[in-house]
Amino acid sequence: MLCLILQQNSTNRMPSVSNKGLEMPPSPIRKLTPYADKAKQEGKHIYHLNIGQPDIDTPQIMLDAIKNIDFKVWAYTPSEGTASYRGKLSSYYNKLGYAITPNDILVTNGGSEAITIAMQACINPGEEIIIPEPFYANYNGFACSAGIKIKPILSYIADGFALPPISEFEALITKNTKAIAICNPNNPTGYLYSRQELEALRDLCLKYDLFLLSDEAYREFCYDGREFISPMHLAGLEQHVIVLDTVSKRYSACGARLGCMITKNKEVWRTALKFAQARLSPPAVAQIAAEAAIDTPQSYFDAVKAEYTARRDVLVAGLNGIKGVYCPNPGGAFYVVAQLPIDDADSFCQWILEHFEYQNQTVMMAPASGFYSTSNAGRNEVRLAYVLNANDLNKALLCLEKGLEAYPGRTATA
Amino acid sequence: MLCLILQQNSTNRMPSVSNKGLEMPPSPIRKLTPYADKAKQEGKHIYHLNIGQPDIDTPQIMLDAIKNIDFKVWAYTPSEGTASYRGKLSSYYNKLGYAITPNDILVTNGGSEAITIAMQACINPGEEIIIPEPFYANYNGFACSAGIKIKPILSYIADGFALPPISEFEALITKNTKAIAICNPNNPTGYLYSRQELEALRDLCLKYDLFLLSDEAYREFCYDGREFISPMHLAGLEQHVIVLDTVSKRYSACGARLGCMITKNKEVWRTALKFAQARLSPPAVAQIAAEAAIDTPQSYFDAVKAEYTARRDVLVAGLNGIKGVYCPNPGGAFYVVAQLPIDDADSFCQWILEHFEYQNQTVMMAPASGFYSTSNAGRNEVRLAYVLNANDLNKALLCLEKGLEAYPGRTATA
Known part of the structure; x- marks a missing residue:
């Protein structure tokens, strides 16, 4: 066996990457991208709540x-x-x-x-x-x-x-x-x-x-x-x-x-x-x-803030309206962290891309685990970016609700 | 004295930068920029041979x-x-x-x-x-x-x-x-x-x-x-x-x-x-x-290569024509490293900006010491980028020649 390994090494040698490279964490915001890509190839529409890429026009x-x-x-x-x-x-x-x-x-x-x-x-x-x-x-x-x-x-x-x-x-x-x-x-x-x-x-x-x-x-x-x-x-x-x-x-x-x-x-x-x-x-x-x-008029920011406020209100109310979900009402940025009635957000966020669709749609979220450094913290939390318009947010919320109902790893709801 | 230092610390406390930050080398290409800026403020024209910023038009x-x-x-x-x-x-x-x-x-x-x-x-x-x-x-x-x-x-x-x-x-x-x-x-x-x-x-x-x-x-x-x-x-x-x-x-x-x-x-x-x-x-x-x-026509590269070849020829011939200077003829890129009849290129490159002008002009070069990791290597060498047209290169060469004649730290010439 040892012999075999040595032989493999000699025919297929390559230098190894650094330990730092091995320890480097993958982005929790982007690591599910291959599953999203596959879902798209299968014809599913995906609501991207995983990444803080606004749909707002640049000035x-x-x-x-x-x-x-x-x-x-x-x-x-x-x-x-x-x-x-x-x-x-x-x-x-x-x-x-x-x-x-x-x-x-x-x-x-x-x-x-x-x-x-x-x-x-x-x-x-x-x-x-x-x-x-x-x-x-x-x-x-x-x-x-x-x-x-x-x-x-x-x-x-x-x-x-x-x-x-x-x-x-x-x-x-x-x-x-x-x-x-x-x-x-x-x-x-x-x-x-x-x-x-x-x-x-x-x-x-x-x-x-x-x-x-x-x-x-x-x-x-x-x-x-x-x-x-x-x-x-x-x-x-x-x-x-x-x-x-x-x-x-x-x-x-x-x-x-x-x-x-x-x-x-x-x-x-x-x-x-x-x-x-x-x-x-x-x-x-x-x-x-x-x-x-820097000369962007204040009216641009006023409109953007009004838009984000409205979206936040839709998202927070919608999340808290789903059984077992809790989401505080944040004062800034365009993210919320919500607690879901699930065993593990990493599994759930992958599952909802890979094995779920509602009316041929699903939702991409960032598992909150990657935003903690304490292990096991935030395991039932996700980060959602409200970078979609209210109409799309409502559709994404419906996907999430239906997904939570269907997810095999859901827990007893609050 | 110790007392005074402690008192200064207590009235003017601040956290210190990292050792890595202290060890980080300044850019030998850019570290003389303050001297060049001052020379410009004094009205001197500077030929920039220090940095690989081509004057060639972008396609x-x-x-x-x-x-x-x-x-x-x-x-x-x-x-x-x-x-x-x-x-x-x-x-x-x-x-x-x-x-x-x-x-x-x-x-x-x-x-x-x-x-x-x-x-x-x-x-x-x-x-x-x-x-x-x-x-x-x-x-x-x-x-x-x-x-x-x-x-x-x-x-x-x-x-x-x-x-x-x-x-x-x-x-x-x-x-x-x-x-x-x-x-x-x-x-x-x-x-x-x-x-x-x-x-x-x-x-x-x-x-x-x-x-x-x-x-x-x-x-x-x-x-x-x-x-x-x-x-x-x-x-x-x-x-x-x-x-x-x-x-x-x-x-x-x-x-x-x-x-x-x-x-x-x-x-x-x-x-x-x-x-x-x-x-x-x-x-x-x-x-x-x-x-x-990527669709840039080959004619662009042909013209650029012809231009750089001509400049290299001007620069290398001009350098080797100055007493005590030696410069090999390189096969690529748009730099040369030349050996000058001087004590120390760091001092010389600063001096020629700070204390020299020829017809109200001078030249900015990169001391080669920063391109070596062995200490004291390349002390009498400079890097020159041929990113100026042949006419300006000739003027820069004249400045360099006159500067070498006037430099207090010049050594016996070869």
Whole structure:
């Protein structure tokens, strides 16, 4: 047997991938794609609630900027982004009260790169970052890639996923703790942190001298008249805050791959620049378009917010109307995390694509397990993005309801 | 004194950046930018030979594709790139004889991301990759970021930077060695590897079961009728080769930030996909434009190659005409590494920006030290990119000659 194995090796040798590569988690948002593709090939219509890809039109002013490009050479830009874009972008943030200069901004390849650069610039391999969970699933991938450890703190669906008590953060802090990260409004829960919660985090970060990474991809999407508060609004935290942002959701421009990192901590900024220089430049056309997009009229955002509010209301009411399902009503972003009467959301989300259809339709959802780092947490939860119109949402809800009735692994309903 | 320091800390506390961030090398190509900016503010004209930003026009067919975009929503693409682009891109490679399928391609945020993903997917932190030096400076940054070790092997200007003897590679191989990387045609030396050299590398990779990373950013730029050979052309190496590519130089589209990784090793591809999924998507508009660019007529490349050949001839002849300067004649890419009669190229390249002008002009070069990982290697060498027209190159050469005459740190000339 050993002999056979050796023989196979010698005829079919190949070097092996890295352990890091093996440990790298697949995206919970995209890992079911092969099942969705197969379902589509079988002629099923799929309602995609798995991914935060809005169906909202990109602002015309942004699309026009692409069409009006007039360069002859599609050249690199400075590694930190063009002076022109950073200048205009700082005016956007200063209207929000961030009191920054263009030199506090580092333009990145999407919000993703802003997160990876901030992690790498601030946290050594083996050191720790505390993040309330569920959290944006790809933080796991970025942390794996950077070799840093996420220390999760459970937030609970029964509390609407509010910030866990500060005492729980404090209990996790060790000499290896370098940072706390939040996503506000939260992906995946939609929870909008209050000023009080952020002030408590500020005091904690100052007490233990921790960085506070603030992922604000969904800043524009706060509902019911509620106010968005950033750590950038809190005095005393200037050297500790790193804002991570993207144009993806703000302008429905996910494919632009343009984000930024903002910090008033000059040592962090200069260190981040070295990582940015290694990859040379963020995308040039996207910077031209995003600069134009800063003049998007308020009426665009008002309409988008009204649309998302209406969708959220449809989705949350619809989910809570299904027997055994519970979904809190979130204050921001365009996601909800719902608890389903099932054994295991990974199995259910695959099953509903693979073995179910209602009137030749089904629904794709992201199992919440991938948004937790604690094993077995959120096993009966899914993340749903309300990126479809109300009519499609209602059809998706009907598929979900019928699917739950038919699913062999359903549990006793509440 | 200690007391004072403590007091400063308590009034001005801030968390510190990571050791990795401190160790991350600044870009030797861009680190002198502040001196260049200052020289420009003083009214000096600067000839930029420091960076591989071609002045060649991007193909019109590519620019038109940008202007003709017709989407309403600037959406994510699949993490691995669009099916349409990968399909067309595979036809480009198959014309070169790579015998690949679209499923062997992973589209990336520039060639930079192709390199980082390949390194992370294949090599664990602490493991080693062997690279002939001088090598593309940012490999140092990518390796630092991934926590892997580069084991350099010196190649010599006297040999035109040919591949060092295989015995030198073999002497460096340990149980921690996972890969060999080459850049062909080479950045920074312009050296074009021969079939014989590549076959020797193939045999070595097979003998020790190592990955062979082949950075082919400059594939289109081979001169004097010489043939480009890729490891993809060599039988037996299918599971070992990872090609790293970009549209940046091929179409003078550095700002597109679009590259790709190609491998027939399915385990590597699937592992790389997980890193790609974490950052969601490569840029959408760039994929549309690069797909159109594949139909760029051969006449475009013929004209570009003729132009670069003429510039190379001007630059190499001009350099060798300056007393004490030596520059080999490279077979590809658009760089040369030249040896100057100076004490230290880092000092000289800063000095010529900061303290020198000839007829109110000066020249920006990349000190070669950043392209070596062996300390003190290449101290009297610079990398020059021939990305300016022949007239400007001649003016830059004159600045360099006059600068060398005036430089306080010049050495006895050869």
